[in-house]
Amino acid sequence: xxxxxxVTWSGLQGRVGGMGKRRTLPDQTGSGIQPLVTPGQIWxxxxxxxxxxxxxxxxxxxxxxxxxxxxxxxxxxxxxRATAAAAAAVAALERRLSLTVRDNALWDEAYDAVxxxxxxxxxxxxxxxxxxxxxxxxxxxxxxxxVLSAYLEGEPFDPSLVSGAPLxxxxxxxxxxDDAPVSxxxxxxxxxxxxxxxxxxxxxxxxxASRDNPVLILLKVMDEVIVEVIxxxxxxxxxxxxxxPLANRLNLALKDVSGAPIGFLSWPSRQPxxxxxxxxxxxxxxxxxxxxxxLLMVLAAGVLESLRLRRIAAIAEYQAxxxxxxxxxxxxxxxxxxxxxxxxxxxxxxxxxxxxxxxGFKQVNDTWGHAVGxxxxxxxxxxxxxxxxHFAAIGRLGGDEFALAQTGSLPPGxxxxxxxxxxxxxxxxxxxxxxxxxxxxxxxTTEPLNPAELMRRADMAMYGAKDAGKHxxxxxxxxxxxxxx
Numbered sequence: 001x002x003x004x005x006x007v008t009w010s011g012l013q014g015r016v017g018g019m020g021k022r023r024t025l026p027d028q029t030g031s032g033i034q035p036l037v038t039p040g041q042i043w044x045x046x047x048x049x050x051x052x053x054x055x056x057x058x059x060x061x062x063x064x065x066x067x068x069x070x071x072x073x074x075x076x077x078x079x080x081r082a083t084a085a086a087a088a089a090v091a092a093l094e095r096r097l098s099l100t101v102r103d104n105a106l107w108d109e110a111y112d113a114v115x116x117x118x119x120x121x122x123x124x125x126x127x128x129x130x131x132x133x134x135x136x137x138x139x140x141x142x143x144x145x146x147v148l149s150a151y152l153e154g155e156p157f158d159p160s161l162v163s164g165a166p167l168x169x170x171x172x173x174x175x176x177x178d179d180a181p182v183s184x185x186x187x188x189x190x191x192x193x194x195x196x197x198x199x200x201x202x203x204x205x206x207x208x209a210s211r212d213n214p215v216l217i218l219l220k221v222m223d224e225v226i227v228e229v230i231x232x233x234x235x236x237x238x239x240x241x242x243x244x245p246l247a248n249r250l251n252l253a254l255k256d257v258s259g260a261p262i263g264f265l266s267w268p269s270r271q272p273x274x275x276x277x278x279x280x281x282x283x284x285x286x287x288x289x290x291x292x293x294x295l296l297m298v299l300a301a302g303v304l305e306s307l308r309l310r311r312i313a314a315i316a317e318y319q320a321x322x323x324x325x326x327x328x329x330x331x332x333x334x335x336x337x338x339x340x341x342x343x344x345x346x347x348x349x350x351x352x353x354x355x356x357x358x359x360g361f362k363q364v365n366d367t368w369g370h371a372v373g374x375x376x377x378x379x380x381x382x383x384x385x386x387x388x389x390h391f392a393a394i395g396r397l398g399g400d401e402f403a404l405a406q407t408g409s410l411p412p413g414x415x416x417x418x419x420x421x422x423x424x425x426x427x428x429x430x431x432x433x434x435x436x437x438x439x440x441x442x443x444x445t446t447e448p449l450n451p452a453e454l455m456r457r458a459d460m461a462m463y464g465a466k467d468a469g470k471h472x473x474x475x476x477x478x479x480x481x482x483x484x485x
Contacts, residue, residue: 130154
């Protein structure tokens, strides 16, 4: 019977303890019991987990930023390369035309012919050639700057179709130069042309003396053929010549010798960074997913470890306030519960403390030993637990002494008598039939009272019950103080 009672108590002890635990009790202090896990340790686990996650997230953001920056950098580098290549192609066109104009300007026969009466015929026969690969047009200016002759693709043309001011500027720079051709771009009726100019002179003539000489200007039109050659030689796919810049494309402004834009070379960006990113994107997605899973695992591990430590701490705190033999609150735990209940005492919600002591328990220990006595304590705890719905907290203070805190309007005396009657039935411990009774002293307060004082009063009433013959309940009266005195 007693063994069954013990098993029953193990199932009930959580409910009994819950009467005290449902109220938020302060952390145990001064009990002399060191918790297995301190709040600081749990906080440390949380902080370490948080720091690790923060570092991992920071690394993820840094890697993402690096990848995106490399993508943009690759695009920018290729765009700058293409722009520099297009500019170099135009400069190369001007440089080749400058070499051609130099070969033709330092020519004794050309100088003599242009300065003679046969200038027009000689210019047509030698420079007015159609489909010549090195240049498409020629303009010869006299010493006074007037146009002596002008041919484009083997046909005479009106030089006014060429942007006049830039060519005059080009010719002036050539005359003021240091025996070197000058070049630039100019707009023509056929489009944009590269132009190179240099004064005509004999090979042995002093360059300083040639500044008033006629000036030779050669033109090379930038047609589709030229643009295709530039695109092929300089690896600029989709290169076109436009009068205005195109949106969402790379554009290189073509400026005349005065600095005014006269057209644009346009081409699409190859975006090598985007293409590389698209090729590597599946791997980056997989790597990102792995990192996210890893971070979730770290977070889960930290949360689980924190919960585990919290459970350990809760169990340690629970056990520190429990009596291992009866499963009830121990003295420290019960006093904490009483300290929570006492301040909330009002006339409408009085607080009664019952102190219960087993009658004849010492004889049981002396007769059958402490092992039987321990079983008897556990069985007595089960019987007391049968009244747990009437008590806010139940505890074993030590030995065979129990404390029961009652709140509410139920008459304390009647409840105490019911508990005493429950102990009228003998206990069966193995082969022994053990009869013990209970003596109860109870004290009630309708206003906040020091828990130690309330316990003193209930304890005085309990000893009064024992002195009066045991197996009874006695309420604390002030007269007990005088009798004691």
